[in-house]
Amino acid sequence: MSSKLPENKGKNQEPFNEFRTMMNEFFHMRPVKGFLQSIDEFFQMPLPSFPVQLRETDDEQVIIAELPGIKREQISIDVLERSITISVKNTEEIIEENESENYYKKSKSMQQMTRNIYLGQPIDEKRVKATYQNGLLKIRVPKQKGKKIDIYEN
Structure with a gap:
């Protein structure tokens, strides 16, 4: 079997190159380019979180979470088999009412x-x-x- 490439290499790949060029232009034109950039920006944003420290003594493990400005009622703690989940839910409701201009916004x-x-x-x-x-x-x-297991000699 010969290791030479076919002579008409450019003719067979030309439709593929044309398709690739069209797709490349499509993704670099607006609005597709802007849409793809916004998706990238969304996934690069840090998720809202809070700092947590884990300390361990001989008798216990202590989890310390920093939650400034949060009320106790906004915190929930779930215990699973080997993990603890801390959730903080903050709900804010704003009501604007103007009787003279007849509008109500919530x-x-x-x-x-x-x-x-x-x-x-x-x-x-x-x-x-x-x-x-x-x-x-x-x-x-x-x-x-x-339970401590004692080890005996035979």
Whole structure:
């Protein structure tokens, strides 16, 4: 079998090159170019979040979340088998009313932030304690004590 390329290489690939050129022009023209740029910008935006620290002692793991300006009622904590999820829901409602100009405007916005902290050990949800003071949420998760196995010599 010969390793030479066919002589009419340019003629067979010409329709493909033309198609590729047309597609390239399509994606660089407006409004497609602007649409694709807005999708890129959306995925580059940071998600709303909050800082979390995990500290560990001999007896417990302590999760500290910084939530300044958040009310206790806006926070929910879910305990799963080996992880804790902290969710913060902030709803804001604005009502504008002007009787002289006969209009009523009501707008509502909602923002939700969630952090999932994997602890790597089973969690006894009955023993988990949480406190919230001065914008700091502290969740104390006691460590599970396993049964100690003695090792004997034969």
